[in-house]
Amino acid sequence: MATTEPVDPDMTAADLALDLLEGEERAAATRRALADRDFAAQVAWWRQTMAGLVAWWPAVEPPSGLEARVMASTAVYGTSAGRSPAPVRGVAPWWRVATIALAGIAAVLALMLVLPRHAPAPQRVPARVAAAPLIAAIAPAADPAAPAAPLPALYEPDTGMLRVSGANIAPNGRSAQLWAIGEDGVPHALGILTHASEATVRIAAADRARLSPGTVLAISIEPPGGAPGPVPTGPVVATGPLSRL
Template sequence: MSAEEGPDVAAAELALGLLEGEERAVALRRVLAEPGFAGEVEVWRGYLGQLFDLWPEAAAPAGVFERVERTLDAPAQIASVRAPARFWPALAGLTSIAAAAALVFIVVRPNPLPAPPPPVAAPAAAPMLVASLAPMDKSATAMAAVYDPARGQLRLTEASAPAANRSAELWVIGDDKTPHSLGMMKPEGGMRAVAMPMRAHLAPGAMLAVTIEPLGGSPSGKPTGPIVAMGKLSTV
């Protein structure tokens, strides 16, 4: 930043949503790399939260809640939204896209089977990827991740549980240099399906990172808390 453009207040700028493009990407990388910066962003979110008091109200149009209920009751939504809800809070908006993609896939299958297997996006020959996530913080333990591109499944070893009022969120930073959430870590580890839109980011050289976030994950969908473990994906 040039001197004539003012002091460094990137944490506030990120919390306010002023940045775009490369400037935003730089600030998001700082959130991952600098725990102090991540903390500052959270403090700014708290300050700005006080301004919600001032926001003028406007009665919502009739029928919105009924639409919400219909969406929740639709069978396609229950399968795609309810089950992974706790597991994928940060990906809430993407689950329906993934479900739609799955639906299209099933519909266009030339040879309808009674019970079609889960759709597979990656080429069958794609090699398995592994990452060893080194702890960046004494509260964390080392973890390993294995990703199977053919099935879109990520297996994680056990992780140390975050404090009771925090969640550990898993991110992938790929070619676009932007952190994308892969959902919350479970202390017991285990297998998880990676949402379709996220799969392209899981490639050799991509970084996996775990940050400590407010319960349920980063409210903004981007990392805000300190990074506790990270490691690079590589082929087996």
């Protein structure tokens, strides 16, 4: 998907791309990314833009106190000298990231001023573009134990994290287990979905190659702790294929 610069940037998209949201705010933003393609494109644009900024500049240690001085000079905070700035609700996460980025750039410029003139110019490092997330709507099966609505899922290949919203579907004394089914039709266990409104599963390194567009995610209801064998033993209550965001 093309990720041109948004005309009217959405800071919620930036917060989601930079992993600054938690709890219900993250769950709501994830559901929005699954339902709103324009919002999903902004999330992808922020990821690519910030990945490029990080890769562009070599790592340096900013001078002590530089972040506090920059934040104190920002009118949004309205701070005075010698006092730690207090973030404004809804604005702080983005400006904190912007401040750190500015501090890094200022430190690089200061370092360039003191380097000898004959020092070689720093090499430009190619920007690493983050891999596009994969999404799925895990639709309920024709089973009394199935969820009432599709469960949105988001997989981030760079981190190996897979999030499923509305995953609290297993009855008491049972576990909801997540599976990946590839072209061979063989299910592979990925993990147990916790009893929470949004379950997070860290995919093992050996299983990450299994998750690609077209791979089917499935949820079965199993004994506590998961199926005793390599295949589901309980009813499969929801399935859905992965696709590129």
